[in-house]
Structure formats: C-alpha cells, structure tokens
Amino acid sequence: MNNSRPIKICVIGLGYVGLPLARLFSTKYETIGFDLNEKRVAALMKGHDATLEVPDALLQEAIAKHGFRCTTSLDEIRDCNFYVVSVPTPVNDDDTPDLRPLRGASETVGKVISKGDIVVYESTVYPGVTEEVCVPVVEKVSGLVFNKDFYAGYSPERINPGDKEHTVEKIRKVTSGSTPEVADIVDAVYNSVLINGTHKASSIKVAEASKIIENTQRDVNIAFMNELAKIFDAMGIDTHDVIEAASSKWNFIKLTPGLVGGHCISVDPYYLIHKSQAYGVFPRVMFNARRLNAGMGEYVAHQVIKLMNLKGILVKGAKVLIMGITFKENCPDIRNTKVADVCRALHVYTDNICIYDPWADAAQVEKEYGLAITNTLPEGKFDAVVHAVAHREFQSLDIRSLVREGGVVYDVKGVLPKEVIDARL
Secondary structure: OOOOOOOEEEEEOOOOOHHHHHHHHOOOOEEEEEOOOHHHHHHHHOOOOOOOOOOHHHHHHHHHHHOOEEEOOHHHHOOOOEEEEOOOOOEOOOOOEOOHHHHHHHHHHHHHOOOOOEEEEOOOOOOOHHHHHHHHHHHHHHOOOEOOOEEEEEOOOOOOOOOOOOOHHHOOEEEOEOOHHHHHHHHHHHHOOOOOOEEEOOOHHHHHHHHHHHHHHHHHHHHHHHHHHHHHHHHOOOHHHHHHHHOOOOOOOOOOOOOOOOOOOOOHHHHHHHHHHHOOOOOHHHHHHHHHHHOHHHHHHHHHHHHHHHOOOOOOOOOEEEEOOOOOOOOOOOOOOOHHHHHHHHHOOOOOEEEEOOOOOHHHHHHHHOOOOEOOOOOOOEEEEEEOOOOHHHOOOOHHHHEEEEEEEEEOOOOOOHHHOOEEO
16 A cells, blocks of 8 residues: 555545535545536536535535535546445346446446555445455456555445434444555544544444445334334224334334335345345345335325225325325435335326425436426315325425315324324324
C-alpha cells in the first residue's frame, strides 16, 4: 500500500446510499461521485437530489465549499485511491441474486484502480461476494493481484430512506478489510467522518453476514406480526389492541403488521436464502417469512373486497382511492413497493382506481409499475379508501369525508383513529 498519498475518495453509485456517503466524505477528503446516469449527475451538479436524502443546501455546500463533484467520466476518477462501491443488489424474476450491477461496478474499478489502492463495497450481499465475485473481476480487468497490488474492504450500508434522524453521519458503521492493516485503514477513514464511530469486524465475510441478517431479522419479525394479523382477523380480534396489551411486558418486542417493500428488507433475505442452499441448508423460517410477506399486498386487497361485500357495495367497477404508492412514508422511494400489489389485485375487479401520492414521481411510477397516479387530492366520493402509506400530508385529512355514505375505509398502517375506519391490518 502507498501510504504517502493523501486519501482521495471515489464513490461509485450515487443513489440513496452513495450520495449521502459521498457528501459526508467530502467534508473531510477530496471526493468524487461516479454514476452512469448522466441525468442524475447533471441534476446533482446543479445542487438537487431527487431522492431527497441530501438536502439541496447541504449538497450545494459540498460542491461550493468542499469541492465535491460528480461525473460519468472514468478519466476523472483514475487518480483516486479509495474506491467505495454502493450500487443496488436486486434479485432476478426467480428471486435469485442479480449481481450484474456489482460486477459492472467492479469492472469500472478494475479500469481505474492502481497499485496500493483500496476498494470498499457497501452493497448488501451474501457472505463471500466481495472476495469471491467482485475481487476476481477487479483482478481480471486491472491485471493487478489482490492483497499484493490492491486491497479490499466491506462496510455495509445502513441508510434508512426518508429517515432524517438516523442520517449517515450518525450511523455506527461496520467495517472490515482484506488484511489487518487494510482493516485499520478502512476503519480509520470511516471513523473520521462518523459521529458514533464504527465496529471493526473480524473479516469481510463476517461484515457481509452482519448486514444481511439485520434485514432478514426484520423480515422474519414482521412476517410473524403479519401472520398474527391474519389469525386475529379470522377470530374477530383487533391485532393492534393485542400488540398494545402485549407491549406492557418489559421484554416484548413491539412491531406491527404491514406491507414489506423497499430495496432492503423485501430483497436481501433472498441472497442469504440462495447461498444457504448452496451449503445444503434449507432456511425454512426465512423462506416462509419471505413468502408470507410477499403475499400481503394481495391479502390487503382481498380484505378490502370482503368489507365492501359485507357492506353491500358492488365491487365490480367500484370507485377506489389508494392513498400512497411509495414503499414507506414521507419519502419518494417507490422501489419494490407492495402497494402496487394491492392495486393489481383490485384491478381484477375494477379499473376505477385512483392512486394519490404527493411524494412519488408519476413518471417513475408509470415506468416501473404501469400505474397512473396523481400528486393532488382527487375530488369526489369513493366507495372505498385504502390508507396504504402514512404520509404526513394525510394526517390532516378528514378521511371519512372521502368515502360515500356506507363506504369502506381500510387502514393498512394502523395509525388512523378507530372511529373513522372500518378495519385495519
């Protein structure tokens, strides 16, 4: 390693994870952001982040005060010596890991990396991907030898989209490196910009595993609550009342049922499920939890239809309002939103569905899901209203006034007053 050169950082992938991290690094080090999306790079250099993860004022300060810049040009990142890869890790149609973005980013690193440089991966993966999949790509493209000419690290991302409290500088990060010396360097670089410090893992594989079980644990726990919701609904018992009562015990973990979407919790478990089977272990708990959560959108739709039938509302051609399309409240992130599943299931019975979301980008929703949305509250009365996402804009609305007399209000999030709803998940 060449320790004589000052750290110059390149963050590859400027999405929900990469941009906040790059902006933070720029306060301490010369930092360049790299992304293949020319429109995204152009918008960022004008000082606006469409994901809303980095406020415009902070981004503009990083550009003007700290010299932060974004590029699509490989030539501009060749003289960096600390590369951070933060690209998506999606799944294929059969729910197997899709490592193409990681391989592509590794090829990019291989084209520009020099002797003594370090590449750190942040993308969520199963244990072994960094050293068994990514590093060989860097070696092949660069012609350099791993742990002799260049080195690797892994520091899993912990970004929570839309969360303005647990921002990147406040997150305690797990770090690791391919040698003890590199682990120390990676840890020191991250520690220098983080308020709450780091946890240095004993190996890259341990760090990879730690990240994937964070999200898998939440998936399993939420699946348990979703299963309880189905059981108690069949019994005629309010699940949220049960949870409140159980929460009076000091060691009860309070979670609520819901739709599990987004790029993390609803995707990452498939990576561990896939890899575990390669070792002859079938992860029944994780597999069943994932299957249960993946079907909750259809379950919600059928619950709404059941309520409409019980109230004598003709479902065929019924006028339905879906409130929210993003995967969580108060952010524009529509990745893998299960509200789309609710809409698809209802579309079997009616085409008269209006989706209202003041946060989502209509063009992106149309492109990703083939659904039309509106960013303004529609006029008129509806046969049914589904409160799918708890955006702050919905809190001040008189939800009951949106449905016709005898209409249905179904609260997916379980946050509306009991007196204004007919049922909740």
